[in-house]
Amino acid sequence: MEIEHSKIFSEEEEDQFLKFIDYAKSMLFPCDRNPAESEEEPTDVPGWSWIVKRILKTCVAYPTGVTPAILLTEVFQAWNEKSRDGAPKRQSECMIKLRRKHKRAKLPNTVTIDSIYEKKFLSLNSVIEAVIVEAFILPGTSVLMLTLGDIWSSNTIDLYLHSRFRNIADSNNGILKEGREILLTGCRLRAALGVARLLPSEYLVVLLDEDEDDDAMLIGAQFCSDTFSSISLDAAKEGANYSLYARIEHIGSLETQGTSVIVQKKQITLVDNDDMRLTFILWGEQTAIAHLLSVGSMLAIDKPFIASSIDSSLDACNDICLEYGSATQLYLVPLIQHKERVCVPLTQSHYQGSRLLSASNLTQGPIVSQVTLPCDTQGSIDFKNYPFRTYVVDLRGKMTGISLYGIVREISGNSESRFSLKIEDATGAIWAKLHFIRSWSLGRLGVGHTVYISGLSTTMTRRKRLELIWDENDTEASVINTSCLLAFLNSSCLHRLSRVSDLSLHMSGAQACRVWIDQIEHCHINTRFMHVPCGHLVDLASDGDLECKFCCVICSAEVQRTFHLKITLADDTAKLFAWCVGRTAAELLQITPDEFYELPDEEQIMYPSALGLEKFIVTVVNCGRQQSRIGLAEQDSDMVDWEVTCAMKCE
Template sequence: MDPAAAASADGGAFLEFVDYAVSTLSSSGGDGYESPGDGPAPARPPWGWVVAQVLKSCCAYSSGVTAAIILSDLFQSWTEQRKSLTSKRKVELTKLINTRNKRRLPNTVTIDSIHEKNFLSPKSVLEAVVIDVFALPGTNIYMLTLGDMWSASTIDLYLHRRYYDCIGQYGILKKGREVMLTGCCLRTAMEGSGHARILPTEYMVILLAEDQDEDAMLLAAQFCTYSFSSMILDESRNDVPYSFYARIEKIESLEPFRCTERKQIVLVDNDDAKMNFILWGEQVLLANLFRFIPLRLRIAKYISLDYSNLNILFSVGSMLALDRPFIANFVDSNHEESQELCLEYGSATQVYMVPIAQQEEQVPFTPTQMKSQGPRLSCLPTDNVASQVTLPRDLHGSVDFSKYPFRVYVSDLHDKMVGVCLFGTITSVCKASASGTTFYLELVDTTGVVLMKLIFIGPWSLGRVGVGHLVYISGLACTMSSTNILEVSWREKEPGSLFVNLSLLPALLNSSCLHNLAPLSDLPRSTNRTHGACHSGFAHGFQLHLTITDDSAKVFAWCVGQTAIEFLQISPDEYLELPEDERAMYLYTLQNESFMVAIANTSKRVDGCGASDEAPPVWEITRAQKCDATASPRDVYVDFELWKVQEEKRKGLRYSLHA
């Protein structure tokens, strides 16, 4: 029997294997605790990352997995991740490129690839630095020579006339300036007629840095005069060339207007006033310069992982400087102009962006974490074992724990934590809203109990979760309420949100490296039961009440679904087709069958359903696997001798077997 599912809050053999895997990867990947940010790859993998990778292997090999397979998958994934973090890029323009922004947008193309393919899609993004500004001889046509940090070559761009005010002795567009462009087309090089050039594009964003004197002076002189509130109150607003400086709060799509695509960028100024910046039609290409969409990976039906560990869109939180936007009335979903004002990308509009700077915080290891690791820290040299780690911090001051090297326990939770993962046993489940999209789950580990609020996009989508089930959950956020109570929440739609019910994973029972067999006598003898059973649905199914026994003890338990079918070796529909006397005979033929089972304590449960007349037993068998004739005496034997069949009708036909 698997004690990891037997009302054990510490996870037993599964967590022992995780700790072993962490130590193995740490000893093979370098020394010390380097920052898990965008710099050198950390020597120790994040604890939550290792758990997620092990579960990924369990889903990939549902019939069972060996320690060698898991460690091989882990080592390959960890090696690839470290290489991606430490790989040296070709940098020909190091002195010209500001090192604050090194993350490529999804559609970014390199200058080398443009020359190689002799093609450039209008949807592509070009992140570049200005190498030179010059006029074509004998004309008033200006060109920019552009380079990027990933290419050895450069390319010339015909500058759109809307940016001519930005060049010259006092212009912002000069050598060393970073820009981002989209909506570009290529004038390909014809035989004997020079080289490829980029045709003029209206969609260019100029990057500024507040810590640079020239940029700070520009922002102060041109963009800090007006606020959204002052513009709204000004009746002569259409005659004023406004410039605004505001933070990007959200980027989202709007309902099309007469088949014209629209996107909305929600801006917040220094007075916390909000204004929508609307992009129409071809202008939506401009949103490509702001968006970074995290890679979301779905693993079977159990897991949703986000390996980018980015909580929000890349540019959310960055500052946008809008020069001379067009002021209009917002067009709502009914295709009618409202009195609400919005900003649009007009013929004279220019856009500057100050990218968000990555904030970090030193987080000390708690006594609980250090004590839980114990001798496992011996895998690293003593001189390099630090007492804290550097973690990224978001705009609201919350620290991202998604890359934290150690396990986080319930007792470690505090205000302003995001990306937290917990491992423990469910002690209660409760529906919090009539819509069925919000639930409360209570989880316990070896240090305490926490109540978590789960918010779903639609109805519950995590499958069956019951009291006593062992679960892993990541993407939790912790905030302090106005009444000074710690609130822990989880949102299904947030990147990095993951919920896995280990008690129902077939691979755990089939993988000897992830569980230990134990006698029934090791189970705690708690008989306190406040269990409400929920009978609903229209499919035929079993709910079995049965006695399991080995050479040490007997336990009265229950099971449903596939586990019940595994015991009976027959489907509900097939069972219903049998005459009543044959059903009884069928049960007698199953006496003294041998199974290996995972068992959970359901002594406390609140699930929003009405209590039944007869509550199920304390123990739930979550998984069962039939053993062969040479089974060990410690394997569980099932006694069917005293069973009888009782028929119930609750919205459909459902069979229960009661002792």
Template sequence: MDSAAASADGGAFLEFVDYAISMLSSSSSGGNGDESPGAGPAPARPPWGWAVAQVLKSCCAYSSGVTAAILLSDLFQSWTEQSKSLTAKRKVELTNLLKTRNRRRRLPNTITIDSIHEKNFLSPKSVLEAVVIDVFVIPGTNIYMLTLGDMWSTSTIDLYLHRRYYNYIGQHDVLKKGREVMLTGCCLRTAMEGSGHARILPTEYMVMLLDEEEDEDAMLLAAQFCTYSFSSMMLDENRNNISYSFYASVGSMLALHRPFIANYVHNNHEESQELCLEYGSATQVYLVPIAQQEEQVLLTPTQIRSQGSRLSCVPSDHMASQVTLPRDLHGSVDFSKYPFRVYVSDLHDKMVGVSLFGMVTSVCKASTSGTYFYLEIEDATGVVLMKLNFIGLWSLGRVGVGHMVYMSGLTCTLSSTNKLEVAWTEKEPGSLFVNISLLPALLNSTCLHNLSLLSDLPHSTNRTHICHVRLDHIDVNSLKLHLTIADDSEKVFAWCIGQTAVEFLQISPDEYMELPEDERAMYLYTLQNENFTVAIANTSQRIEAYIEGEKFLPVWEITRAQKCE
């Protein structure tokens, strides 16, 4: 994207964000000497959305204005803390990886084999997380035994295998050496003096863990558990004569083989259409811990050009052409850690955690309930319509056409008609909405804006301008002000409401309306030629404003104003 387009799309604000990212990247490249071998360094480049959000957070904290030094100090502190947290997390993951390839945490009610031997006791409510060390038959019998070990113990213990699991033993079957299992409902046959050692009596409550990265387990899952779903069971009246196997749950996945299926019975003893799954005599439960999946994402030409303009001193072969991002359970790529800016033209199917910066071009209600709205945003590459989902009523404050906004937590999916749908949900993790045009700190933070002349406004309408002006004329139209502002280059007819109107009037609208009519005119006259710093946005696409009686509404809205002392 060329410099002219960049200037029209965010101006000095985004230029400072890029500068701050480059400063943080250079400070992280040397490392902090805190990483252990194999833990890997913290990411050298902060995510673009994270950097924007941190700058906006500082602007909200210092409403009277911020300096570049304050912003860089806050950013560096936040990035250092996050980098240390990421490094510590990697160390924990590395340690756990050495213990178990699934990197599972020990459950709160899990007991160890060492503690069983020490106490010579095992509660049926306890959970035992173990690995099968050996499978053998007691000599002279047909009774199978499992030798179990766990990652926290030095000793092992033998388990009498419940007969319902005998069919899972064999060279090519599931229950074998190296299989991880979880057991509960266990009782201990204690070791009596001179009569051998403690053993666990048979329990029918055993879950076997499958690993999708192991070929045999992956083949079992694909062959046995991908055919049926809850909806298929609902429609089949002979469902208990079919050997159903399917996935359920989110987080770790449950693979259920042959559950007993019954209709759910309400308190009034009436059957409903809901299904109730029961652990029957032929049921087997597998646990499939979810492994974090990642995907290589190629940079778009727009991003590469934008990256190149910032790193012009770096040879092109050293610039990133792709990044690795995590995928969620539904196969969507998580862009919350994406190091570069995402533009409207980059949006496509299966994206979550997306951040966008652009100008509002329309806002309208999508439902009579008032919890769904449509918002249209434009940047230098295009326009996108998104659906906003609120928990209650609109909670974002005033948002108008021409305002510059930052949004994070967007999701992108393809509809059944192959149309891209972009959505934002309030209070979802990572969701943020900031109206930059209304930020008080923007007027006093010279590092975040370049001053514009009023004569510049018609030539660059895609951003909020900061101008030094004098008040040439003012009219009060109820709670809305119509005013003419001027500088040495031009006069502009504009409007404002709310707190911005109070800044110009220097009294509340109610106080103004209480004045006698002749005093009102005199009061407005005394305000002329006073100097203000203003944020001004173009609202020429504000179609809903052109109603009867307002056909001559100015296209320029003053979103923020501050009197110059």
């Protein structure tokens, strides 16, 4: 096995795309320190997967080709934009101390105050994680203003405080004073006479710190006397108020209610210290508050509206639920994202030690041995910002945010929205279960194709076998089929041309060749219908409908005419018999399927002889004689080992 892995490692070292990733990282982000020497997360250098994803995104955007300069510029500018909030030019000493203390994860929709000034725009869904720099009364009025800063910005901005928060902004006993952190959403930006200010918003959450004596006393005195079991719906109707403290267990997806009038609803599951659960409901525009909350954090609710579960159209085991009423105020003790020291596997030293991990001269001592990564309350470690490439052999239980670069060896489908891919890299293979929102949405993907998958998590099967899970709903989830990217063929920096005689059925990964169509050898042209979302050929079902066996659906409304082409390609060294479908076949034949279909039968028969000796750069993959367990419509008794996944005419 070691010999086989060494062979595959050797083949991966010839992958021009992987070489360019290493080159881009070394040029733009040279390692001059060992991450293991610092307790801080190395935010000044992007992870391997971030660079890959950014380069592939650029390739998708520029199918006509990219140069090293374009790619390096795109990566550099994107990282600067992403990291712009990491190093403000000037801050007060108070803000610097707060920045050092800050350990919680940034919320998904967070914007910085600096970015508000730069873009002169603020969406209602934006989240502001702010610190009160000053609280004051607007001269000549009774309007209370808060000057806000954040730990990522050098600018501050003023907020008109909503009247519902005046009681906690009292200058003597109020909690909204200098140094207090708050979360804010639903804000509108007002820029008049060159001055930018935030208009009042009802959706403000005050952050508490249990390590601070004043906050700990507030929690104990105000929020720990009431429990969920002590709530009485009758007492609430008579005016009783409650102050509750519970952990956020789940934040549900957005729902709609009503028939004639559509009202949005968000349900949040809370668990108190007695392990009793209640649902906290947000209605309409209130659902924006959910952007301020995070699973695992402790939520303190002062004066919630106590409602009947039946009246709230809630199917729950409890008779009551909580709502965000006109007098309700929210306090949050955010979940502190813990971090773990993760050992860099031997895989990195085996394959990347001389290149990616050469942070310093090897004679100066051992290279990186550990990195620090965040983990959640269940102990799952997030590898989204892992500095190095992750291999199959490195995978363990309780890992999230994984990215893999490898070859598809098998594909199977259980339903219209659930598929499984067997992914192989230089160290082994693993099954990944893909969960789609509705149906397959990744375009054409076949056995032998090289893919980059991000947003993976590990899980154990009932038979204690490790496998991966991928959910399309995850914001980090993506699958990019690099074998079908036209930009690869148009970009000399991303591929290395091989001779046909060098191709072997034992080779892994996509290979680029400069070829022509051999008119004398076999050329079989057939027009079929293709299922557009997946790029696979369809069959005629017994009832006359068109069926996609890959997606397991009847798809008569989502098909288009395409080629199923078997053709002989050649160069000066050898010939190759291959097959292809779709855009690739049309590029090789220099005619569209509809145009070919309209030709008389005799012209269709004679068409291959008119192809000439036009040259193409093509991407070919070894699909083998065993195709996917689904999508067998592309197979017949004359199976072919090579698939042309991409083609481009060249001079």
